[in-house]
Amino acid sequence: MRGQILGVDMRTGEGQLAGEDGRRYSFRPDDWAHRGEPQIGLPVDFNPEADRAHSIFPVPVAPAAAAVPATAAPPVYAVAYPPGRYEPTTDRNKIVAALLAFFLGVLGIHRFYLGRTGSGIVMLVLTITVVGMLITGPWAIIDCIRYLVMTDRDFARRYGS
The missing domain is CATH 2.40.50 (OB fold (Dihydrolipoamide Acetyltransferase, E2P))
Structure with a gap:
């Protein structure tokens, strides 16, 4: 029954x-x-x-997606987060990342802080040379400005764990 x-x-x-x-x-x-x-x-x-x-x-329930006709619109892959639900989170702070980029950016410390070790190593190696410092200096300033301008949701989505 x-x-x-x-x-x-x-x-x-x-x-x-x-x-x-x-x-x-x-x-x-x-x-x-x-x-x-x-x-x-x-x-x-x-x-x-x-x-x-x-x-x-x-009682097993049949998936509703199987009932979608083949002529239906293609799926939308954009992620929409309702307010207060399914928000991306991160244990990193964008202000700390911006300060690290501003003060120690040529060494790539802010990249290590955000878990981007590959680009952090590249910045660290480039800093050894004078020409490399001319590259990593503007790179760090651009990162600093980007972190400050980025919304908290975008920052968490990009650098979340």
Whole structure:
């Protein structure tokens, strides 16, 4: 019979489910015949016996994407973040990165701080020569300005861990 989980006591693992016949059935943890935990609202298949449910399995749900017709518009790959949800995060600070770029930028320290070790090594090696310092100096100033102008969301998306 099919039904739906109504509630589960997390301490004991006992719960109730509603069958498609309109009756309620109780179950114990050993009645749950699937890995994982039963969740409220989960559609299930079970064997009813008096007022008990045995051999409870979650009902597989077909993916909705399979029902999309072939003539549908191609998928959009732009990432949209609703406010306050799924925001990219980083443990790095853009102000610290900008200060490192401004004061120690020719050595590439800000690049190491942001996890860009390849370009940090290039800047460090270039600094050994006078010509290299003429390249890494403007590079560091441009990085400093870029970090300060960049929004927090863009900074976290680009340099997040």
